[in-house]
Amino acid sequence: MKKEQVVHCQFSVWYPIFKKLTIKSLILPLPQNVIDYLLDDGTLVVSGSDHNTQRTQTNSSDSDGEEDIQWSDDETTTTVTAPEFPEFTCKVLEAINALGGRVFPKLNWSAPRDANWIALNSSLQCQSLSDIFLLFKSSDFITHDLTQPFVQCSDLDSPDPVINYELVLRKWSELIPGGEFRCFVKENKLIGISQRDYTQYYQHVCVQEQQICQAIQDFFSQHIQYNFLDEDFVLDVYRDSRGKVWLIDLNPFGEVTDSLLFTWDELTSGNSLSANQDEGETAQQQEGPAFRYTTSEVTVQPSPCLSYRIPRDFVDLSTGEDAYKLIDFLKLKRSQQEDGEEEEEEEEEEEEARQ
Ligand SMILES: Nc1ncnc2c1ncn2[C@@H]1O[C@H](COP(=O)(O)OP(=O)(O)OP(=O)(O)O)[C@@H](O)[C@H]1O
Ligand SMILES: [Mg+2]
Incomplete structure (x- = not known):
């Protein structure tokens, strides 16, 4: 996978080409101060300047309980106030309204899929910039887009292309x-199709295997094949309840993209791919793409994003990566201990009084 392929898979590059085949979206350039805010590790306070929500999320040192904690040795503790971006907030709200009031947010490549657990609605549905910030600031996938978009490219020695960051709504x-x-396209040929949510068994996929595979192949050959800027890429599609196929996303053909029920070794080996292994099909028996899906309840697996659900603070603490968090944590522990000791003393006094 070359850096150029990653550049081509940015939303603002593929969307104009395939606009009619996908969900209506708007793209807003991300101002530098917003990028800085998203990358600022210390601030998990969410800017709440837009009127759609009053929610704020704070990290442990700035939590609601702050007044209860006696910072005995640090009188300079300041409350972190969220930066505000009035002009950008206005543009975002306008765009959200133009899209019907509820949006799915992304950056140039990624959505904050690893952070939906932190949202109050446990979903990526956003109605305000605060909702978007909360997800973005909690997401490793978003940080990946901002800090190392070319990390797995083979031409690492070539200069990084300039990226203009964008908020996609x-x-x-x-x-x-x-x-x-998810459809894997190599040399403009559709070689493999995988159920995207492979953690679940869907009976209808099993029953309608042929129709699904055919509908996706038709969609690919009629609308996508030879129309994209590269000949190797990964295409995400959705087949709605009426059988119509929609384009959801385009991704680079390489390890940054999850190969789901295939492996990247298989996809890049040049050998024909087989469909679901447990059906005993061989590569020779099938024509067209290999179609893989979860074939029974037995093979159901845990959701891959579950592993992201540890609060970042715990990870930082356990790896000792963020010294300030460690100091906050120790202060918190000490004040808890002091509270505990006070309570014990009170209990002893009460006990004595009772005797
Ligand atoms: N407009 C939308 N409204 C609601 N849900 C959506 C929307 N677009 C995508 N999704 C859901 O979010 C999931 C992730 O979306 P998308 O593929 O755009 O994210 P991504 O970060 O590019 O993912 P990946 O890293 O797997 O490529 C989709 O599989 C779909 O279930
Ligand atoms: Mg994607």
Whole structure:
């Protein structure tokens, strides 16, 4: 995978080409001060200047309980106030309204899929910039886009292309996970299709295997093949309840993209791919792409994003990566201990009084 391929898979590059085939979206350039704010590790306070929400999220040192904690040796503790971006906030709200009031947010490549657990609605559905910031600031996938978009490229020695960061707002659409498929395209040929949510068994996929595979192949050959800037890429599609296929996303053909029920070794080896192994099919028996899906309840697996659900603070503490967090944590522990000791003393006094 070359850096150029990653550049081509940015939303603002592929969207104009395939606009009619996908969900309506708007792209806003991300101002540098917003990028800085998103990358600022110390601030998990979410700017709340837009009127759609009053919520704020704070890290341990600035939590609501701050007044209860006696900072005995640090009188200079300051409350972190969230920076505000009035002009950008206005543009974002305008765009959200133009898209029907509820949006799915992304950066140039990624959505904050690893952070949905932190949102109050446990979803990526956003109605305000505060909702978006909360997800973005909690997401490793977003940080990856901002800090190392070319990390797995083979031409690492060549200079990094300039990236203009963008906030992508997509009209919120209730997509049923069983209708989502990832398609692997090599040399402009559709070689493999994988159920996207491979953690679940969907009976309808099993029953309609042929129709699904055919619908995706038709969609690919009619609308996508030879129309993209590269000949190797990964295409995410959605087949709705009426059988119509939609484009959801385009991704680089390489390890940064999850190969789901295939492996990258298989996909790049040049050998024909087989469909679901447990059906005993061989590569020779099939024509067209290999179609893989979860074939029974037995093979159901845990959701891959579950591992992201540890609060960042715990990770930082356990690896000792953020010294300030460690200091905050120790202060908190000490004040808890002192509270505990005070309580014990009170209990002893009460006990004595009772005797
Ligand atoms: N407009 C939308 N409304 C609601 N949900 C959406 C929307 N677009 C995408 N989704 C859901 O979010 C999931 C992730 O979206 P998308 O593929 O754009 O993110 P991504 O970060 O590019 O993911 P990946 O890293 O796997 O390529 C999709 O599989 C789909 O279930
Ligand atoms: Mg993607």
